[in-house]
Amino acid sequence: MTPDFYQEYLTGQKIQKQMFYVCNPNKFIACEYLVELHEARGDKIIVFSDQLFALEWLAKSLKRPFIHGATSQLERMNILAYFQKYDTINTIFLSKIGDTSIDLPAANVII
Numbered sequence: 176m177t178p179d180f181y182q183e184y185l186t187g188q189k190i191q192k193q194m195f196y197v198c199n200p201n202k203f204i205a206c207e208y209l210v211e212l213h214e215a216r217g218d219k220i221i222v223f224s225d226q227l228f229a230l231e232w233l234a235k236s237l238k239r240p241f242i243h244g245a246t247s248q249l250e251r252m253n254i255l256a257y258f259q260k261y262d263t264i265n266t267i268f269l270s271k272i273g274d275t276s277i278d279l280p281a282a283n284v285i286i
Contacts, residue, residue, distance in 0.1 A: 209284075209286050210222065210237060219265055219282045219283055221267055221269055222239075223268075223285060224268070237266075240264060241268035241269070243272060255279070258281065
């Protein structure tokens with residue numbers, strides 16, 4: 176964590192501390208770097224997070240699709256099909272719903 180961010184973390188309540196470590200800007204910077212690095216190599220990437228807020232924020236910031244509990248079945252199927260078959264989508268962001276029976280053999284990088 177950056178020094179200022181860490182100072183705020185130390186003085187926060189339990190709920191605030193959770194948001195601080197989930198939303199640590201250095202995590203976002205590292206994730207963005209890894210996504211760009213692997214996309215440049217032509218890799219298929221899944222970014223996984225249990226923290227829906229962080230997942231959605233980062234996916235929207237990087238303009239990549241994300242799948243979570245509220246995503247309709249049709250939209251899920253479309254995103255997964257494009258991820259599997261085409262180079263137009265090389266990165267998807269996936270919440271903990273990905274723990275259950277999603278078969279993505281095209282993916283070769285998980286963040």
